Amino acid sequence: MLPKYFSHNNVVLVFDLGGTYFRSGVYMHPKGVLNVHQQSALSFYGASDMTVADLKKGLLKYLVNTARSYKENMRANCVSISLGAALDGRCGTVYGSGPLWGHDNSPFELLTQLHQSASEFEWHIVNDVTAGLLHYAKHAANLDIRKILLLTVSSGIACRVLDVRNQHIALDEFGLQGEIGHSPVTLCFRGQMLELDCDCGEHNHVAAFSSGRGMCRLSKLLAKRQPLLWKKSRLAVLCAEGEGYESALCRALDENDAFSVNLLYLATKPIADILRNALAIDPELDRIVLTGGVAVNLADHYREMLMRHFSEQGLYLSSNFDSELFNRRIFIAKSDEVNNLEGAALYAINQMQQKVLSVQNKRQDVYAYQHKLVQPNVNLDSGKYAISFLMTSMYNITRSGGYYA
Template sequence: MTTAITVFDVGGTHIRQAWWLRGGELRTRTSRPSPSFKRFPGATVAELQDMMVRDLCDTVPETPDAVVGISFGAALDHHSGIVYASAPLWGEHSEPYDLRAALASRRPDVRWHIVNDVTAALLHAAAASSRSGHRKVLLATISSGIACRVIDQRQGRIPVDGCGLQGEIGHLPAVAELAGAPVALDCDCGKTGHLAAYASGPGIARLARVLEQREPGRWAASRLGLLTADGLGFEAALRRALDERDELARELLDAATAPVAAVLRTALCLDPEIDEAVLTGGVVHGLGHHYRRALMGHLTRQGLYLTSERTPDWLERRITVTGPGEADSLAGAGIAACAGVPA
């Protein structure tokens, strides 16, 4: 195996790239926009896929025994590497796509290793010395999409089902409420009422538009409304409004985190061997301690039956919000490639 591995983290918004050294160091990081359906609304999915393949292949140096690790933001078969769907990249499209074959066809000189981006982030997070004694670790990413994975640290294994999948929670049915009334929103995959429709980055923005429509007076008078009216981007405006303790911004974040709390509550109830639930992703990093406050508020008000009463800090000790770099899909792609993880 070569000493340095080219690694990519392909998400719905950006493609990140770096060199990964077998000792764990990442060097020469770069970032560029992903060829997604939102960036190229007139392109077909086949055209978007071709753009992706060309982008990845053309940026891999032509060196002997080149090895590439890819963290890919999609639901994929971890047995075969076949990509089933990627709502942030390709919208409603769900025809299976052999990404590895397409890459190998264009660059047969490269050894390609592909893992789901959440799997990659989990591999990096689970490798931390502080988690070496854990039985199981759950990692959930809240970004342009939402998914989670659980690894059994005792076996070094991420179990998958017959389709090679695990933890596609972003497309589980979910409910949300704003201004005292239910909300029904469409997910990027085309279905209504999925977790990602409310709790992903785009989902929170959609919730904000609903809140503005339902309570225009409150919105206009709020810090969040004033900041966005002044031209500040929504994500930055939400963070600043939360920093300034804007009540409407807190209400919005509470609505977005409620369905995430419901999934975590259920996971920890069903599998008490999960010693830590790690939250990562652009939304979590962008909102920082505000995100954890909102999430833990739900879990404090409604925790686990009996366990939360008898051991009030049981959930508190198991929920971790990471900072940038602590669960890095780029590093995880390198770990997977170095270990020869097949998918």
């Protein structure tokens, strides 16, 4: 169900900005996302001659120009952005993005600048993992599960947990949740510690070993440690023939190439450790979904390697009671199950609905107080009104101080 004022113009311009690609499209209810365009991301990795300030200006220009180009052909005034960055889910302040801007973590008021640069649009911004989780949860609404953890393994690594029962994504006091890619990790190979730099500028983070770029760096490091195994590996041969790294790795794993198996084993270990700890802390995680280019492209290889880790070291006691504990919970997302563009649209629709309902609720509170129907128990200017995300055909409204992102 869409907001009444939205139904006459049921279009949202949507963006999905990752560390590898920028995508844009048009969400039209009930058709979904149409007219999708993709280009290489404007990032420090692909444009090393640009300063971070210039990269951010370039991003702003890209968003405004692309939105205006779409608007030339259709009536649309709402734009929603799924951004691969750590951001404050309450107000949209962007804290940083290793894949896009490297070690820079100066606050970026992208939403404010967009409103100033193109005030003809209503702009919304949401973390890309949150957007993907919104879309996945929409299709999982009929499943008998309590919580979903969505973990993306791509140019960056992060996760989000959604409580399906109240459609709530908890945030800390800084508007964050699930920035696991920058957690420190100790990874060893044959008794020797492995050392790698992360895009954020720090050392030995999960993303340094397990992200797409991290796996490339790890591959080079292992090639130095095992030069003979690398030279005769199927992965080395395919890369020398000019095949893309991701495709070559998948083919090498299909052939059970020893070097590639070692590489995937090491790259997935930090992810397995995170998931094992997550289940130990929160046993209500009934479904764990992996998405992102690395996990989706390697698919069964990736999941089977995770299961190998869990067979070597399971969850204390629980794995003894239930040998299928991890197998029942962990899935690799299918191509149509996690769509950040559609998730961005769902987020914007909910934000607009929230705005309407918060005004209506405030009016009702004022009316009730003026007519002595109730005693006021909230500060009408406090802004403590929240709306759950769209998971079913109905909107579930809450009146709480919770944060949604």
